[in-house]
Amino acid sequence: MxxxxxxxxxxxxxxxxxxxxxxxxGGQFQPGEWKLVKKSIGISAMHMALLPNNKIITFDRTDYGPSNISLPSGRCRRDPHDQALTTDCSAHSVEFDPADRSIRPLTILTDTWCSSGALFPDGKLVQTGGFNDGDRAVRYLSPCPGCDWVESQFGLSVRRWYSSNQLLPSGKMIIVGGRGQFNYEFIPKASKSDISLYDLKFLRETRGSSAENNLYPFLHLLPDGNLFVFANTRSILLDYVNHRILRTYPEIPGGDARNYPSCGSSALLPLVLNSKKETKAEILVCGGAPPDSNAKANSGVFMSASKTCGRLTATDDSPEWVMEEMPLRRVMGDMIMLPTGDILIINGAAKGTAGWGVAREPVLEPVLYRTGMVGNRRFEVLRGTSIPRMYHSTAHLLPDGRVLVGGSNPNIRYDFMGVLFPTELSLEAFSPPYLIxxxxxxxxxxxxxxxxxxxxxxxxxxxxxxxxxxxxxxxxxxxxxxxxxxxxxxxxxxxxxxxxxxxxxxxxxxxxxxxxxxxxxxxxxxxxxxxxxxxxxxxxxxxxxxxxx
Known part of the structure; x- marks a missing residue:
């Protein structure tokens, strides 16, 4: 050995x-394997997180009508401003146990549509923002038997919709951006500085002509403790302690937008630790769409998604993007780190953008990106699924090495018929090739x-x-x-x-x-x-x- x-x-x-x-x-390529884990969990998994008790937490939006699972003990959500029902006694969050495939409905009372989150150091899931009565909410879910969401409706300084979160070395969490928010803040609000709001002009500058394409900015904590922030086609290094931009990186080539609604994806490549060497940090950004794709899709013209990936060593003295081509075009794809250090690119479409009914041609085949290979040897197309995973689909690594996949198109009132891509309530698991x-x-x-x-x-x-x-x-x-x-x-x-x-x-x-x-x-x-x-x-x-x- x-x-x-x-x-x-x-x-x-x-x-x-x-x-x-x-x-x-034995000389034979192993393409991986799909398995239907649960035909229905009662909701569409728009958001997904794994807790340290091995339970998966999923939730969708609360304002598009009743789901297919009821709240416990007759509890109901009452909101006079809800877009579908002012009283809703169905659950919009569930706890899923991969071990026995059991489901436990959870109670969310404020709207979580297009919100964000991460785990605190104590293992508690912290979930922030959303829409309507949930846009300033902070919600907490502890990894304990029978625990449910605890909500603070005004836990954020401003409204956050389509923002991004990152856990920091201090154990605090930074929340960046969102629709109409060109700033960042911190939680928990433990000190005077945590209550303050900090301007980030970079987000205003990267909106583009559509006033979007910079939502859900990509955040990556670098080994020096500063924050890499990517929005649309540009990126910076942010010193969030002293509230200044330390460097501006070159623009990613090609002109395609990479953030919502053009929806590429991004991952920090494996950090290889060596006490005798500086730890390098490489950023990978893959997929997306031309910057005007969303406007054109809304008028019925579906443009081809991006086929490119950009790789940037953010810790280099003079970093430059190295561009690669994926074997498949992809918008709305998820990039999931595998235990080996490779990346699975999964879900999404080949045309259009994120949004209600504005994508076409589901990409059913995942692609493996082997981080240590060179050139065109990095990509491998794997076995495809039969279930389109389009807008609002998710994926997450499980402790057993599989990747759990769920969600897709939670249409208004949970339509399952008469729409191009019906609301999808199922969960699948993909076994990567290493699970031969x-x-x-x-x-x-x-x-x-x-x-x-x-x-x-x-x-x-x-x-x-x-x-x-x-x-x-x-x-x-x-x-x-x-x-x-x-x-x-x-x-x-x-x-x-x-x-x-x-x-x-x-x-x-x-x-x-x-x-x-x-x-x-x-x-x-x-x-x-x-x-x-x-x-x-x-x-x-x-x-x-x-x-x-």
Whole structure:
């Protein structure tokens, strides 16, 4: 067994080595597998998050009529300004347990349409903004049995609709932008500075001629603790502590808009940790649409979506975008980090934009982006689904290594007939190629000295593996909040490894180091995976903080 460590492998060779194993076995390409997990969860999964108790939380908007699942105990939502029903006794949020496929309806009383969120360090899901009576709301859901949403209707300083969230090294959360909001703020409101609102002229400048295409801006926390902000075609590095722009990056080439409603997607590529080297941060932006696509689609002309990806090393002294072409055009695609460090691009359409009925030609096939490959070897088209996942579809990595997919087109009053793309209440799971049937997976048996980690400290992962060859490495993945083609707070770290020891038979110990700073890994819960021979173990939850609690 080889140790895959930043000490021993370059970034490219590390992922090249493992990606080659994943996709071929006996010379045959493995395209992945789809499975219908639940025919109906009662709502359309417009927003999706994973809690540290392994439960998936989904919710849609509350103002488009009754869902297909009732609220518990006869509870009802009453809103005289609702666009469909002033009294609604159906649920618009559910807790889904992937282990037994059970569903528990949850109570949301303010409108969550096109809202945002992330997990706080204590594992609590924090969800912000929305529409109508929910545009200044902050909602909290704790990962505990029987817990329900707790709402503060005026928890935000201003209205937030189509904004983005990012957990910060301090454990606070920054909320950026939204329709008509060219500023940012912080939660919780624990100090005077948290109550303040901070202007961000960059958002006003990137609106474009349609006064949009910069909603749901892409946020990525860099290893120095500053925030990369991408909107429309432009990006900056924001020092949110001193409220100044540190640098302006080159504009992404090609002219296509990348944010809502043109809806490309973005991910921070794996952060490979090495105490002897500076940690590089690369941003990937894929898909989108021409900037006037939304206006044209609303008049019945559906333009082709973008086929390009841009890759930028944001930590370089003179960064430049490196452009690539996907094998399929895609708008409204989700980019989900896999435990191996590769990216799954899934959901969406080949023409049009985000919005009600303004996209055509569903893209049913996911595409794998192998982060360590070079050139046109990075992309691989995988097996497709039979269910179109268009506007308001979502995806999320599960602890077992599958990707859960849900949502699509929650039409007014939950129309299932007479519309081009009916409201979709189902959940599917996609098994990436590394989950090859009959291929043994490593299993984490113990993490020493425990599941509460402290920064910089050395720890070990015990695991069982029946494989006799192939390198091994450890990844640490932050759970995201996914909506509108953007997985907020998504993050994957390849941990620094000291070595691997065979204890007995199929039992091994890999020694490594926790991330050194909260800028690399903001405090909170992460899934740890052992990847052996290109195959990840099921994830194991850990918590990291300066105190290890």
């Amino acid at each position: 080889k140790t895959a460590s930043p000490f021993l492998f370059s970034r490219t060779s590390l992922f090249l080595f493992f990606s080659l194993f994943v996709f071929c076995q 049937k009959g291929s043994p997976r490593p299993t984490i048996t113990r993490i020493n000295p425990g599941l509460n980690l402290q920064y910089k400290t050395r720890f070990s992962v015990e695991f069982d593996s029946k494989k006799k060859d192939g390198g091994v490495y450890v990844t640490m993945v932050a759970p995201s909040f996914t909506t509108h083609s953007y997985a907020m707070n998504q993050r994957l770290l390849v941990l620094e490894v000291a070595g691997v020891r065979q204890v007995s038979g199929t039992h091994y110990v890999i020694d490594g180091y926790a991330p050194a700073t909260s800028a690399l890994a903001p405090p909170g819960h992460y899934l740890v995976f052992v990847v052996h021979g290109g195959v990840p173990s099921p994830g194991k939850w850990v918590h990291i903080s300066s105190g290890g609690n």
